[in-house]
Amino acid sequence: MTYLSELLATACEELFNLTVEPVWTRPDEQFGDYATNIALQLAGKLERNPREIAEELKTYIENNSDYTIARVQVAGPGFLNITLTDGVLWENVTTAPQQILKNQKVLLEYSCPNAFKELHTGHLYQTIIGDTLGRIFAAQGADIYRANFGGDVGLHVAKCMWGIRDVLSGELPEKLSDVPHEERAPWISQAYVRGAKAYEEDEAAKTEIAEINQAIYGFHDSDDHESPLAQIYWTCREWSYDYFKDFYQNLSVAPFDKYYPESATTQSGLALVRENIGPVFKESDGAVVFEGEEYGLHTRVFITSKGLPTYEAKDLGVIVSEVEDYQYDRRIILTGNDQSEYMKVVFAALGQIDRELADKQTHIANGTIRFGDGKKMSSRLGNVTRAVEVLDTVSQAVRADSDELRQQISLGAVKYAFLKQRLGGDIAFDVEESVSLQGNSGPYLQYAHARAQSILEKGTVRDISASAFQPDERSLVRKLSEYTDV
Template identity: 30%
Template sequence: MNFITEAVVKAVKQLYGTDIAQTDINLQETRKEFEGQLTIVTFPFTRFSKKSPEQTGNDIGEYLVANVTDVEAFNVIKGFLNICLADSFWLNTLYSHILPDTFGVFAPNGQRVMVEYSSPNTNKPLHLGHIRNNLLGYSVAQILAAAGYEVVKANLVNDRGIHICKSMLAWQKWGNGETPESTGIKGDHLVGKYYVIFDKEYKKQIEQLKADGQTEDEAKKNASLIREAQLMLLKWEQGDDDVISLWKTMNGWVYSGFADTYKSLGVDFDQYYYESNTYLLGKDIIEEGLEKGVFFKKEDGSVWIDLTADGLDQKLVLRSDGTSVYITQDMGTAQLKYNDFRMDKSIYVVGNEQDYHFKVLFLILQKLGKAGADGLFHLSYGMVDLPSGKMKSREGTVVDADDLMAEMVQTARERTEELGKVDGFSDEEKQMLYKTIGMGALKFFLLKVDPKKRLLFDPNESVDFQGHTGPFIQYTHARIRSVLNRVDAENKRVEIVELAGVERDLIVVLNRFPEVIQEAAAGYTPAVIANYVYDLAKLFNKFYHEKSILQAEDETLKQFRLQLAAASAKVIKKGMGLLGIMVPERM
């Protein structure tokens, strides 16, 4: 709305003889309870107008009505000047800005950003927490791409360590050679099954050793299973052929299982990194940090960094035996990623239990003067809870991602059939619709909440066709398409004399879409998109109920409303697409 701020600059110069910049003007969207579309805060102008905020607002409002064609009227509420733009302005906006295919599409901004998400362990299937992680990461990547960034979607797979060896050892002892093919069990679930078996058998050994007189700590260290797992890890690090072969085989099962889950979730990656290739990285950075005086060595040979002046504490970065800690390899991996892609920003999508870790990591990289260190961002998110008793997890501790998705599709089937929304659908179309609605419900429910907040996910509530849900928006889109499929909207401007209030409101909200994309990109929050699309769907339904489209008073008005409906469908589809959600053409 540059033309408004330009006019206000001229008004202030003419009325009060004072030069101001456009950036000095606080221009806001008018609150819903007041008339108008744009609001200017007049308090800052009183120092040179020498008048009350209300009188100043009246002066500027009268100037705008007299001198700006598109300003139709104004009102002043205390220190707020509410501006009503002319219907002609909003019609021009619809035809020149909103309806063209370029709407909501930003030119490349020359910046590259990496979004790293998922980061699974290869000893068990993905769970509910991974679902929020994957959906957040994928959606943020989509939003940043829409905002003009070149985006690299990365996945750092935790494919080594003692937890992997636990599954491998349990399979060796109790697996009897079974495979995903011989059992019909998905690969990641099969490996996860043996991780659980290891845990159960390990606990039995601990209890036996405690019964024999050992303390709990002694028993945990002395149990034969954990000693065997530690030996297997040592052999893996030494490159033992048999251990490496089993590791590759079982990880292969897991990757195949993960691929199926990612496909069902509708997420993908451009680049994979594996901890087995990165866990030795970072030691050269330790030497560099010692030379620069960023790190210091203690008497036992361990290397530390003192961050107490930054409000943190002392942090170990290399053990006395020369082995890495997590932060060591994370420094090395950050360097590797930057060397590979030279990105301007790097976003880590990781749960809030790692907040401290990333504060330390980013601070260390900044103190080392590493290229790209100032572009690092931890997209921290809260846990997801389920109402107790809603779902039983396969292992009894965490909710499995595949189980949850299957339940969502089943819930969508039951709710859709209850409401009779599949009349005339073939079986194949029904299955596709159930999946579209079920996954849309899951994704929207998890993404509509600010990432930082912990949330309670209720599968039944999420599939409510009348609530603040994905299915409500999907149904709105299908409703619009059913109208448009009956009569084609003309691809040319039609002239109407006056807009109804709800028509103007719809254009105003549609026009905000590019601004909403930029806001969501700047804050790395899909919730901004989700809530915008929900508000748009609500407003369209109000328009649909108040104003007949196909039975409009004349052909010109009918065509205009068809075009307005088409614009609404386009923005709903694009907005939901940024969340990774499909919208059905009919239901």
Template identity: 35%
Template sequence: MIDCVITLKKIIDKLYQQQVDVQLTRPDPKFGDFATNAALQLAKPLGKNPREIAEAIADELRGHEELSEVSVAGPGFINVKLSDQAVLESLKVRPATNRAGKTVVIETNCSNPFKAMHIGHALNVVLADTMANLLAVDGASVHRVSYHGDVGTHVGKSMWAILREVDGDVSKLDAIPADKRNEFMSRTYAEGARAAKESPEARVKIDELAKQSFVLDDPLYKQVYEICKAWSFDEIDANVARLGNVPIERRYVESETEVPGKALIKEKTPEVFTKSDGAYIFKGSQYGAFDNVFIGSHGNGLYGAHDMGLIQLKHQDYPNLDLSITVNGEEQAAYFRGVIAASELAIPELKGKLFNYATGLVKLTTGKMSSRTGEVITIDWLFNEFKKAIKQAGGEPTDEVVAGALRYQFLKVKIGSDVVF
């Protein structure tokens, strides 16, 4: 493919016998793929109008088939657009290997079971998988993993509604078709969330059911829990594959993180954590985050303890990791700054290796989506809409084409910006 800097230098030398430090910049996409102000740099030493110089250089550039469009703007800026073929050829160039020999662990899927997977989850799934692809192209050994919350309050809310529907007869779940299970999980979670908000009696029961997710000593609960958890993971895996992601090699769940997380926190107190009234607190405000309770006064590990347990498990499974990456919404950015700071203090060999990338939110025109109210757009619905649009445009709406179109819509938005449907 054409090397634009070298080509510009040759053209300038041919036309004006001058040496210029040619710099390329990225203009607004509507003007092209790159731009240069080389003509303006030449104007003073040549004593010529920069626009005239730019036009002469542009005429020479137009002779290259790799360039589909060359234009001059303003006082003498040259804008260039690459041909589609040139862009395709650039992908075949031998990849860089800046990260050769480096080991990267990245969470490419963190949707929780017992909820429907919606397009907000899809954004993080696509972004994380794309980061993994780029790191692999750059020579790294990339390990894709996932992490899911299989215990806690959200499980209690779903189980409250599911157990009411089952009414002691687990076989009732058999009547729900496979293609309706995601919808079922979405509806029951919304019902449980609404009950927790509106009914003190239901809230007490939901708290009990949330605790039961940790022990699973009730036979009926355990049976329903395991069936619906398996449904959720089947749905998550199918959706992630449909989105075009490379499969994960290891799935972590929250129920396995509390024990190692709590043990490390207690071991690193008072060195890293402060104990107060039975609770273990990390002074995150000293590290650009906020003071956060990692173990509550009741003795249970909270989110911070679970995430520290997860970091330990990944470190054990991938002891030579050079980079460990998570991708989460902007609203969790400060929380993860605290978790990372605490983890680096507790496990010094991980210092500088833990990164969390904050994304924007996927919103409806009416505002933020909410699993609690059921106001979400499912991935299945979105795929169907893409298929309709592609078919109307005369295309063949295969899952691969739909996934490519959907991924492009997410990836064209700057990381950290919101996506509004």
């Protein structure tokens, strides 16, 4: 495609002294592989018959093209139809895709669960989407870096710590050894629910949770690992990250290159905001805010009146940390679509600080996983649908001869059920449909793949020669070559 565009642009410059950027379309196969109406576009400027212009371009291309082009035709009032050689068409399928993003550094930030909470279906969906995007970009030649940014500080952690302290009947870290390994994640989750409920219903508890929140930031500032509450915090924090890593491994996704806990981005986020008070941020009632109304957005707090960073400041901090670590050309962050307006504010603020860095940011939003009852999830209320519950339910619905095969089929069922749907909207998930061996399902594709592999194993393997393409084979290769256009 690049070669065709450059050749046609050169033709227009040499023949007509005009600079153009050709636009190509995919015509019906009988008319060729690519088509352009560039002659019709030039007709007005040159005050000439578009078909005559097309004939001149045809002659130029035929006299100056290499092995790439098999045939050039003029059609209708002045369309140029170009047919590629079979060899080039095959090359577009076998090698061109790996060149699309060659030497590009792409950082993907996704999944991003908060420590002290269990992974829910939103994390499951986002992890599958992020992992798949990473594989697609890698197949296009990009260098991929996977980042996981989550909250190990903040009010949600303080609520959980209050709940843990309440369950333990005090700041008694030695009692943590009584929690079985396999029950750690749900145990922490239930403690969070207890703390969240107390925060809303008990003023005394709310005050205590605010104090714990301040204390947790202090654990990082002073490197406190010895006080009883700090011991509980660091132990349960480690439990959370171990749980995350085990989950990703069981999900058979690529490992993350780096975890960015919010505690590690606090200082850089605070510093960046404070450095830009005046030109970008404003002080308001002791807090530091970004006035988004000027950009068609809303005002958000970046530093609270108590001097603590909000999620917004921490997000700026992780952006700085990630670009320092990987010097990426493009950063893609995946979140729920309820964060869309929030991300616009963060990117708007970043754009006022560093326009070039802001232009490298892309936000992809995803919808909610909905089940038969149509309910959403809320870990605050304790009625969250855990990611592991979805996987277990699908696994139980799969009929397989071994646990290993059951695992492969159930993962394929869940992943494809998520991936086949339009990104951005809510997803209606049906367990029975996801494991069906008929229709548009993961197990059906796995079965078809297994059958194809069996046929290939029984056949004679030979090198594929583009010169030997039959018409139906060329049609298939032509369709596959459209991958580079997507």
